[in-house]
Amino acid sequence: MKHYYFTFILLMFSAAMFSQEDAWVYFKDKPSSQSFLDKPSDMLSTRSLTRRTNQNIALDQIDVPVEKSYLNQIKSSAGITILAKSKWLNALHITGTQANVSALKSLAFVDKVVFANKTLNITAKIISENRTVETQNKLKTTIDYAYGNAASQIQMLNGQILHKQNYTGEGKVIAVLDAGFPGVNTAQPFQNLQTNNRILGGYDFVNRNANFYTGDDHGTLVLSTMGGYKENALVGTAPDASYYLFITENDASENPIEESLWVEAAEKADSLGVDIITTSLGYFSFDKAGESHTYSDMNGSTTFISRGAEIAFSRGIIVVASAGNEGRTAEPHIGAPADAVSVIAVGSVTSAKVKSDFSSVGPSFDNRIKPDVMAQGTAAAVSNASGTIGTSNGTSFSCPIMAGMIACLWQAFPEKTNKEIRKMILESSDRYTAPNYNYGYGIPNFGSTLGTETFNSSSEIFSVYPNPALTQVSFLFSDKLDTASVSIYSILGQKLIEKQITSQNPVLSLQSLKSGLYFYTFDAESLHKTGKIIKQ
Template sequence: MRRIFILIFLVFVAVYSNAQQDAWVYLTDKPNVSNSIANPISVLSQKAIDRKQQQNIVIDARDVPVNETYISELKNQAGITVLAKSKWFNAIHVRGTEIAINALVDLTFVNHIDFANPNLNTLSRGTSDYNQTDVEDETIAFTYGDTQNQVEMISVHELHLADFTGEGITIAVIDAGFPSVNTMDAFLRLRDNNDLLGGYDFVDRTSDVYASTASDHGTKVLSTMAAYVEGEFVGTAPDASYYVFRTEDAGSENPVEESYWVEAAERADSLGVDIINTSLGYTTYDNADYSYSPSDMNGQVAYISRGASIAAEKGILVIVSAGNSGATDWQTVGAPADSPDVLSIGAVDANGDYAYFSSQGSAAQVGYQKPDVVARGGAAYVIDENNTIVQNNGTSFSSPILCGGIASLWQAIPEALPTEIMDYVRQSASQYNAPDDFLGYGIPDLFQAKNLALSFDETIRTAFHFYPNPVRSNLNIEIPSSIAQLEVVIYSQLGQEMVRQVVTENANSINVSNLVSGLYLIQVSSDEASKTFKFIRSSN
């Protein structure tokens, strides 16, 4: 009996040790970092460079691509398959046996390895078997109608009447599949206006992003923003421009999809997009060892959540569906909606009441509110791959409905920073003064958000003054009497913070004599919002 037990144990060990594992391999360095930063056009599009300069965002080592030589060497290692890469994390997603992956630490360019199964690392986390996409896959009924309720609920129609329809705003949609987007009539106007900019399928590694028919989820998501059917259906940003990226493999749930998502976000950043909408969320996986627990939803654990936070740092407004776990044991928002740096969107029904499936905030989100706001996701109108108007449930649709509305809002206040846009949206919402874990700050009124922004701009422009400009030594600042204090930050043209100081009515002078001569950006912020202006430090 003992021999049989030992034999069974040895067979188990052999099978387990040969099981395929997923892991992130973090690298030590990158090539030509200084040269790339000095010549950013070599690694970023001009639109991306312009966006970063406008927002005072530093171009840094994270913008430099991963060392391709290192990738080639990893591909040559026995038992290792390279699946994805990230310049932001300087990491490679690999698959192989535990033994083969651990052997990679002997390579001189490998810094450390993080297994998707936390039990193979030093930390552990719990599991759950709920599939949060089940709700969205239920088609409620065939309905041949229009989008009036979901548009008017957030006052996008008033922005459209003022000719703010998203024109000039570029949105990247990161989702599960986009069949028929390049051929169906609902997107004819989008294509004729050259606003469908293309994309990439990171799952199948092909530029034919419309080829996969495994899921039309992305097609439906895009329709809520970009589709137009005369007299029948109008998206919330019909004149915005769109890239579409497939990162979700509908046939399985595996952490590599998080890596695909980060790759897509990096591509979006390089292309200079303004907004990312993603109606994807990750909580549990087919391999339970890879699954997260609700307590992990704090914006710091999941790879995709940390990637979403970097996208926000890079100046992109990231808008994410909260998830469909509200009626399950999981309950809380998933990743990347748990990131404090993204705008997470829950769902309400046509009456503006909480939709039972919409994921909620929890104690895991310490110091910040999730979801942020809500829009219609109960029986929302969408268009499927057959060019048919239907109704579906899901925060997957409340997110893009609001995303398109925000694109139209941003067109109306183009100088606003992403963080300002988020603040205006929250401030305009129906329960801003009493947020909860069901609706967050409530249903936004995007027309009111525009007015809030313009009102603040007017206050700052008429009552805020700084002089002299150009300045040699002391920059004097006058602030509105209605504002107790302002935080002032001075940046170089490359986004480097040079001076940070709080000014009040009686302490309103900033010494800039230590700055070299040249053009600088000055950002003034109150509790409500912030604005950025330019001044010149003169040597004469």
């Protein structure tokens, strides 16, 4: 019996010694920095450099690639396999036995080694939390095969105001980081993107190949809320934006490598010059319990992915992330990278603007407001890989709906920085003065960002845009009213313009007016409004 007992212990010890462990190895420096900084085009595309210039963001060592000689030494180390690399965090994601990984600490250029299994980090502070968290399969969504109508998810944000001004995302580039994009190259709702060459490229980081029209169709559903276009069925929030499609999520498992692949894809997106990264992915629990995060990690600066997302923002990119679908679970808080300080974390509401019960809540562990904003994620209109229009539920969809509208807003204000655009979005939200941990700052009003006066309830729709105006102004009102009379007055009360307009032709010319402040009256059968107009 003693012999068998000894053998059993030996086998357990051997398994522990030879099992493969994920880890990050961080380097102390980048010896070749200056040579890269002297030739920035070796690191970044012209479009990426232009984005930096427009936002007065200087190049620095973060932009410099990982030292090649360091990479080669790690690669040649006994029992070590490199799975991903990050220039932003100056680190490699590796796998190997605990002994082989630990041996890397002796290399002079290695700053530290951090195991994904937190129990193996001897100096780490272990926080015990009395909660159980099941690994959530965040990508499994059901699609109801019914007529999809995207009107409510756009009008809730007053996105139609931007669209009517031809701000539909043209000229802006969005990177979608997800689990796969089958059907995007063949399904009818994506034909508009394909015909107009708005799919700029992509990559499958999970399988390390260039075929990104594969994998789980979660990414397909996500893209459809922004770039989909099928008249009278589905119109995305940014149908004229351009897109890169990156697969970083392996739907078959939940492992820390996915965070590293996400950061690697974000770095690629940065180098290509994207304006916005949208990701309907979130990380909290992993298949191996020792590797899972805890709520205390959701402080914006602990997880690998959230640190990468924050660096992306520092490079001039707007990062939009799903808040998560854990609102009904024992651990309802937002995951990573939604916890990052500058990431716009998007929660979900119904078409009636009521928080979806599945939508994850805040605050971040360090008590910041999260989620940041809300959009429709219950019964959101989507297209699947075969082109069938239906509805689906999840912050996976409120997130890209928001990202598409952000692209349209940034198109309208191309001179703004990512920080200024983010500020505009938050300040336009309906709970900005009284945010909470369920709704964040609330539902943004993209119509108000154009300086429009917008009223939108169950009984009336009315807006005046653009305001200030250069040569003309438009009045948006319900087609049920058909016609209306509009008058423009000077500040002294003198009537200067009077005109009949229709809901189909609601434009009023201001060519005859000098620059300055004016007042208007709007009179229709059941709708009477007054307000100010500024002529530039």
